[in-house]
Amino acid sequence: MYVFEFGFNVAECMKKKQKKTADNIKKGEISLKTFPDGEFYARVMSNIESEDCIVVKSICNSDDMIKTILILDAIKRNKAKSINLVLPYLIYMRQDKIFLKGEALSAEVLLKILKGYANNIFLINSHLYKEAGKFKYNNIKLCNIDAFSEIAKYFMKLKNPKTIAPDKGAIEIAKQCANVLNCESNYLEKTRDLITNEVSIKDKDLRVENKDVLICDDIISSGGTMVEALKIIKKQRPATVNLACVHGVFCDKEIFLMLRTIADEVVTTNTIPNKVSKIDLSELIAEEIMNKLNF
Ligand code: R5P
Numbered sequence: 001m002y003v004f005e006f007g008f009n010v011a012e013c014m015k016k017k018q019k020k021t022a023d024n025i026k027k028g029e030i031s032l033k034t035f036p037d038g039e040f041y042a043r044v045m046s047n048i049e050s051e052d053c054i055v056v057k058s059i060c061n062s063d064d065m066i067k068t069i070l071i072l073d074a075i076k077r078n079k080a081k082s083i084n085l086v087l088p089y090l091i092y093m094r095q096d097k098i099f100l101k102g103e104a105l106s107a108e109v110l111l112k113i114l115k116g117y118a119n120n121i122f123l124i125n126s127h128l129y130k131e132a133g134k135f136k137y138n139n140i141k142l143c144n145i146d147a148f149s150e151i152a153k154y155f156m157k158l159k160n161p162k163t164i165a166p167d168k169g170a171i172e173i174a175k176q177c178a179n180v181l182n183c184e185s186n187y188l189e190k191t192r193d194l195i196t197n198e199v200s201i202k203d204k205d206l207r208v209e210n211k212d213v214l215i216c217d218d219i220i221s222s223g224g225t226m227v228e229a230l231k232i233i234k235k236q237r238p239a240t241v242n243l244a245c246v247h248g249v250f251c252d253k254e255i256f257l258m259l260r261t262i263a264d265e266v267v268t269t270n271t272i273p274n275k276v277s278k279i280d281l282s283e284l285i286a287e288e289i290m291n292k293l294n295f
Contacts, residue, residue: 001295002028002048002080004071005056007273008088013286018295028053030071042070044078053080054289055118058089060249060272065091065110072117084293085118086285088271089247093127096137099194111140122288124271124281125218125246130172145288147246147269148173150279151216152180154267158212160239166190166201166229170217177216177244188229201228206236213238219247220268223255230262240264248274 001024003011011027018025029045040063053075059065075083095106107128114121124145129135132146155161161183165174167190178185189202215229226243233241241263248268250256260266260276269279289295 001052001054002026002046003054003056004028004030004075005054007058007270008056008285009280009282010054010056010086010286010289013283014290014295017286017290028055030074032067032071040067040070042067042074044071044074048075049079050081052082052084052293052295054084054086056086056088056285058271059087059091059110060089061091069113069117072114076117082119083117084120084122084289085114086122086124086289087114088124088269088281088285090123090126093123096128105138108138108140111137111142115140120293122285122292124269124285127218130169143288143292145284146176147271147279147281147284148176148216149180150269150281150284151244151246151267152177154279155181155214155242155244158214158240158242160210160212161214162186162206162208162211162238163214163216164188164206164208164229164233166215166217166225173216173218177214181214188232190225190228197222197224199224199228201225201232203232206233208233208236208238210237210239212240212242214242214244216243217245219249220245220259221249222252223250223259224252226259226263227255230259234262242267244268247271248277250274 031043033041092106122143126144128137129144134143161181163174163178163185165171165187171187174185186206242265243263244267266276268277270277
């Protein structure tokens with residue numbers, strides 16, 4: 001079995017878990033190059049014929065998408081027995097349905113291309129499906145891995161915690177973290193203008209005075225949601241306010257800086273590398289792959 005991984009340490013974690021047959025798990029080698037005009041080139045260097053292959057790679061932008069397709073094509077052409085694709089972050093998943101007449105269905109477009117190469121696709125806290133486990137999106141079979149237990153574990157250090165969801169869609173996330181931290185949770189009500197993308201959150205008494213608040217969400221993109229949530233929570237005199245999400249996109253650098261200044265801590269997992277991606281999901285990925293694929 002070969003593991004091709006980019007920014008993760010899954011092969012080592014699998015070896016530790018599977019002590020007896022650890023020699024079967026090898027790190028795959030890929031030669032990835034960029035031509036002077038910006039085009040990419042991929043070549044598999046490992047002998048993968050008839051081998052199960054695992055590819056762990058976040059797709060954070062359009063270049064990553066092309067690189068991943070080339071990597072998958074190289075692996076497929078070289079006659080791998082199976083290709084199991086783990087996409088800790090996958091762009092374009094928020095356009096998962098048609099909101100306004102005439103739109104393209106971005107999530108389906110990307111997943112169809114990737115599914116053309118992979119036997120199994122694993123996503124982490126995908127926007128498409130809130131629960132962990134197998135699901136189907138527009139007839140495409142997928143598996144969703146949940147990373148909130150890892151986020152909650154990181155915040156076990158909070159003395160008097162209370163978790164808050166910045167919108168109704170994240171209620172279950174806040175509850176799940178609250179279960180691990182053995183505390184209460186609450187939520188805010190957010191609306192977003194579909195044309196301007198502007199976020200507004202209703203004022204609400206969250207009973208967070210002297211609490212160590214943990215605002216948790218699946219993704220921070222522009223940071224607009226967290227800024228609005230912070231405004232409401234800060235007025236209610238919490239002891240500390242901490243922000244956490246699985247996918248830290250932080251596409252607005254000024255808001256990212258502002259969040260880090262206002263909040264006591266901002267932390268994300270390493271599905272997208274950034275300055276605060278302190279929670280490594282390699283072990284979780286290793287465990288999930290081994291369980292789900294019976295490796
Ligand atoms: C919304 O459904 C998501 O859970 C996030 O709350 C949202 O995508 C965050 O986006 P932004 O940081 O741009 O407000």
